Amino acid sequence: MAHIELPDPDAKIVARRDAIVAELKALVGEAIVVGDDDGRRAYETDALTAYRRMPLAVVLPRSTEEVSRVLRYCHEKGIKVVPRGAGTSLCGGALPAEDSIVVCISKMSRVLELDYESRFARVEAGITNLAISGAVGERGFFYAPDPSSQLACTLAGNLAMNSGGAHCLKYGVTTNNVLGLRMVLITGEVVDIGGAHLDADGYDMLGLIVGSEGQFGIITEATVRIIKSAEGARPMLLGFDSSQAAGRCVSAIIASGIIPVAIEFMDKPAIEVCESFAHAGYPLDVEALLIVEVEGSEAEITGLLDHIKDIAVQNGAGKVLISDGPIQSAKIWKGRKSAFGAIGRISDYYCMDGTIPLSRLPEVLVAISSICERHRLKVANIFHAGDGNLHPLILYNANDPDESERAELAGAEILTLCVEVGGCLTGEHGVGIEKRDLMRVQFSDTDLALQMRIKTAFDPQWLLNPSKVFPLESAASIDKAA
Amino acid sequence: MNEALRPAADWELASMIAGFASRNQPIEIVGNRTKARVGRPMQTAATITTQSMRGIRLYEPTELVMSAQTGTPLAQIEAELAGNGQMLAFEPIDLGPATGGNAGQQSIGGVFASNLSGSRRVVAGAARDHLLGIKGVNGRAEVFKSGGRVMKNVTGYDLARGVAGSWGTLAVMTEVTFKVLPWPETATTLVYPGLPDDIAVELLCAAMGTPFEVSGTAHITAGLVRRLSNISLAAPGRPLTAVRIEHFAGSVAYRKERLADALKAYGAPIELDYNETQNFWGELRQLRIVADLSTCLWRISTAPRNGPKVVEAITRHVSAANAYYDWSGGLVWIEVPASADAGSSDIRRAIAVHGGHATLIRAEPQVRASIDVFQPQTPTLERLTRGLKSAFDPQGILNPGRMYAGV
Numbered sequence: 001m002a003h004i005e006l007p008d009p010d011a012k013i014v015a016r017r018d019a020i021v022a023e024l025k026a027l028v029g030e031a032i033v034v035g036d037d038d039g040r041r042a043y044e045t046d047a048l049t050a051y052r053r054m055p056l057a058v059v060l061p062r063s064t065e066e067v068s069r070v071l072r073y074c075h076e077k078g079i080k081v082v083p084r085g086a087g088t089s090l091c092g093g094a095l096p097a098e099d100s101i102v103v104c105i106s107k108m109s110r111v112l113e114l115d116y117e118s119r120f121a122r123v124e125a126g127i128t129n130l131a132i133s134g135a136v137g138e139r140g141f142f143y144a145p146d147p148s149s150q151l152a153c154t155l156a157g158n159l160a161m162n163s164g165g166a167h168c169l170k171y172g173v174t175t176n177n178v179l180g181l182r183m184v185l186i187t188g189e190v191v192d193i194g195g196a197h198l199d200a201d202g203y204d205m206l207g208l209i210v211g212s213e214g215q216f217g218i219i220t221e222a223t224v225r226i227i228k229s230a231e232g233a234r235p236m237l238l239g240f241d242s243s244q245a246a247g248r249c250v251s252a253i254i255a256s257g258i259i260p261v262a263i264e265f266m267d268k269p270a271i272e273v274c275e276s277f278a279h280a281g282y283p284l285d286v287e288a289l290l291i292v293e294v295e296g297s298e299a300e301i302t303g304l305l306d307h308i309k310d311i312a313v314q315n316g317a318g319k320v321l322i323s324d325g326p327i328q329s330a331k332i333w334k335g336r337k338s339a340f341g342a343i344g345r346i347s348d349y350y351c352m353d354g355t356i357p358l359s360r361l362p363e364v365l366v367a368i369s370s371i372c373e374r375h376r377l378k379v380a381n382i383f384h385a386g387d388g389n390l391h392p393l394i395l396y397n398a399n400d401p402d403e404s405e406r407a408e409l410a411g412a413e414i415l416t417l418c419v420e421v422g423g424c425l426t427g428e429h430g431v432g433i434e435k436r437d438l439m440r441v442q443f444s445d446t447d448l449a450l451q452m453r454i455k456t457a458f459d460p461q462w463l464l465n466p467s468k469v470f471p472l473e474s475a476a477s478i479d480k481a482a
Numbered sequence: 483m484n485e486a487l488r489p490a491a492d493w494e495l496a497s498m499i500a501g502f503a504s505r506n507q508p509i510e511i512v513g514n515r516t517k518a519r520v521g522r523p524m525q526t527a528a529t530i531t532t533q534s535m536r537g538i539r540l541y542e543p544t545e546l547v548m549s550a551q552t553g554t555p556l557a558q559i560e561a562e563l564a565g566n567g568q569m570l571a572f573e574p575i576d577l578g579p580a581t582g583g584n585a586g587q588q589s590i591g592g593v594f595a596s597n598l599s600g601s602r603r604v605v606a607g608a609a610r611d612h613l614l615g616i617k618g619v620n621g622r623a624e625v626f627k628s629g630g631r632v633m634k635n636v637t638g639y640d641l642a643r644g645v646a647g648s649w650g651t652l653a654v655m656t657e658v659t660f661k662v663l664p665w666p667e668t669a670t671t672l673v674y675p676g677l678p679d680d681i682a683v684e685l686l687c688a689a690m691g692t693p694f695e696v697s698g699t700a701h702i703t704a705g706l707v708r709r710l711s712n713i714s715l716a717a718p719g720r721p722l723t724a725v726r727i728e729h730f731a732g733s734v735a736y737r738k739e740r741l742a743d744a745l746k747a748y749g750a751p752i753e754l755d756y757n758e759t760q761n762f763w764g765e766l767r768q769l770r771i772v773a774d775l776s777t778c779l780w781r782i783s784t785a786p787r788n789g790p791k792v793v794e795a796i797t798r799h800v801s802a803a804n805a806y807y808d809w810s811g812g813l814v815w816i817e818v819p820a821s822a823d824a825g826s827s828d829i830r831r832a833i834a835v836h837g838g839h840a841t842l843i844r845a846e847p848q849v850r851a852s853i854d855v856f857q858p859q860t861p862t863l864e865r866l867t868r869g870l871k872s873a874f875d876p877q878g879i880l881n882p883g884r885m886y887a888g889v
Contacts, residue, residue: 115787116691117691118687118785118788119687119691119786140693141691161636162636172611175611175643191860191863191866193863196784196788197838197839198603198783198809198812199597199599199603199608200839201839201857202867202885203648203867204597204643204644205863207640207646208641208643208870211639229693231693254545254546255543255544257567257664257667259663296733297736299736300732300733355634357542357547357632387632387633387634388545388633389634422631423630424630424632425637427634427635428634442630442638443627443637443638444626444627446626447627447628448638450620450641450874451628453872453873454639454873456873457866457873
């Protein structure tokens with residue numbers, strides 16, 4: 001799996017590597033500049049491990065000021081910059097290049113201010129997602145977006161990709177939970193946007209920056225909303241003998257006026273792997289499983305789960321299992337949240353992230369099966385059913401070039417299908433390099449040109465996270481000095 | 483003013499804009515004109531309205547999604563949603579009565595172009611948080627789209643959010659696709675009378691800090707409270723601090739008791755039933771308590787616990803100012819006596835000290851022409867603003883200068 005084109009590095013920059021490393025060290029100190037081969041190798045890929053490139057150098061800044069100095073230097077010298085958080089991107093969003101400097105802000109992880117009255121946390125952007133909830137948990141608050149990688153992934157990465165998670169059906173994704181940002185532009189200028197108040201003034205720069213995949217600037221601080229946790233939460237498992245029945249049940253739950261915190265779907269192959277990993281009590285004799293979680297007081301939870309149980313039984317749920325307590329609830333979520341890792345133990349996989357209108361779910365699942373069958377590949381389906389965000393995991397052998405190529409072809413067909421039924425290429429992982437060349441499936445040249453002009457407004461020379469998001473030939477067509 | 487041009491489709495709109503662009507003529511962009519008096523006055527060669535682009539294009543109640551052409555009246559959309567027990571959860575603000583017009587006139591395009599969200603914003607998010615996708619025409623007369631109809635979408639930059647709240651200065655939206663949510667089964671409101679502003683906001687923040695998903699948190703100062711139509715609330719003339727709970731009936735009953743218990747230090751609340759609750763928050767949504775047209779009206783967003791400090795800083799200099807707080811103190815609607823600068827210097831100074839931003843919503847055109855209507859920006863942010871404007875509308879022909887001079 002390696003047929004995504006990566007541009008040739010700028011030989012003149014690469015030839016100056018030693019001098020550039022020395023200049024960076026003089027600029028911000030030796031301690032935070034990584035120039036040796038072993039050190040750089042730790043940054044040569046992200047969670048899309050099929051692609052690897054040794055960066056020119058890595059800088060690990062400790063302050064906004066240091067980020068500013070490095071970017072100003074890169075701007076003056078015309079050196080490309082790849083921003084990085086924890087490197088958990090599944091789409092190659094943090095993949096470096098031989099002529100690029102990685103600026104990794106994982107050292108900037110302090111909590112700067114907590115305000116429970118106005119309900120915000122101001123943090124450095126290198127903090128991990130889970131650490132924000134950890135910092136406010138003892139007061140019963142949490143930070144809502146919860147990507148499966150939340151133990152490792154940084155807020156900076158979440159902001160770059162507009163990350164979601166299982167619980168965003170109720171609480172929204174990253175963009176819905178950010179109040180303010182401090183960002184360093186490629187010129188080294190520091191700009192503050194928004195603050196501790198709702199709905200920042202002027203154009204929605206926050207909304208544009210969140211999800212811009214590190215192409216507008218490097219975010220060093222953020223003010224995020226914190227929310228009081230519900231009194232309690234409990235999941236239930238609903239087993240069905242067909243994916244179609246499970247899909248109908250999701251629609252029926254939502255039509256009843258209940259918005260659960262999460263509705264997660266797994267098909268049989270996914271159930272088997274996750275159950276053998278987490279021993280969560282998932283039924284093994286069903287074709288499709290829903291995990292539905294509701295929140296509230298004990299009485300509210302019981303009432304809602306009973307109501308959902310009735311709906312599920314009417315829609316053909318053969319198995320209904322309500323969690324009997326916190327230990328089982330934790331196991332149920334452990335199985336789901338470690339699903340990618342559990343599948344990774346038995347096979348290499350290629351994780352898709354398309355989103356579809358829920359009503360098209362049955363036909364899309366049939367089509368995914370037939371696409372993978374045609375390419376002689378197995379697939380396990382896991383997804384956020386409440387919002388139609390699919391994660392088909394295409395299983396393949398990374399050491400087999402033919403199989404790798406078939407996996408990429410099958411993935412592209414699945415994503416094209418998602419767009420054709422009214423959905424999109426990526427619901428929460430981002431475009432990165434992985435889906436870059438499929439952007440024309442979803443967007444016209446006019447749509448892409450408009451997005452690229454906005455990129456140019458933030459980064460006129462296109463130095464920040466280059467070769468991502470836009471097809472290379474589209475990016476080449478825009479007048480970057482404009 | 484000339485008769486407005488009324489394109490019926492995006493291609494027709496694009497050809498009109500192309501014509502004005504070729505002559506480098508600026509255009510005023512409007513929907514139903516309910517917000518036409520907001521912003522800096524503009525000099526334009528013509529007006530284009532979205533009124534003839536109307537109709538609901540898609541409604542899937544089980545997917546919580548609707549698409550409509552931007553000229554569609556909000557009233558039509560809300561009626562259609564109500565028929566399926568659903569709503570726009572962000573409670574779009576209706577500027578009609580507070581700016582000298584009628585209530586219930588705005589178009590769905592105007593709702594998203596202004597991004598003015600009501601009381602439920604604290605729990606449900608802003609208008610732009612519900613906007614999933616747009617189609618529109620930019621200042622280069624290009625038809626474009628962004629986003630789509632699905633709930634989660636990070637494919638490319640989120641231009642839909644960017645255009646939301648841009649007051650027609652970046653592009654003319656022709657179709658919007660947005661998220662809808664179920665109407666709560668029932669609702670109630672606890673009203674605490676007689677609290678001073680700082681204690682009231684303390685109460686509201688405490689209510690937001692409970693797990694009971696409070697969906698409205700407002701404080702009406704004594705100077706405005708008599709404008710409420712609920713006589714028993716209005717007549718005593720005391721300030722009122724209101725907390726709304728919405729959910730299934732059993733949950734509302736339970737949460738109301740728990741919340742009252744958590745807030746018992748603030749006194750015994752008056753309880754509003756479902757109809758009284760709908761009426762009370764409905765009047766706030768229409769800004770009927772700040773609709774004294776002889777005054778100027780500002781909208782301020784700040785950190786919730788700074789709301790009373792901002793108001794205190796303003797009233798120290800402008801004693802006749804009257805405030806209504808929402809968003810647990812973070813949103814302040816404040817009426818100030820009409821004057822040449824509408825109290826701008828005092829208000830801007832208060833914001834500079836306490837953070838946030840202020841927008842002048844109601845004032846005579848000559849006032850709006852002479853002061854900053856929207857929050858002034860730092861030079862770097864202003865450059866990004868100009869860059870964004872240029873990416874959409876390089877000749878600056880769409881609602882030019884409405885938000886900022888030269889943008």
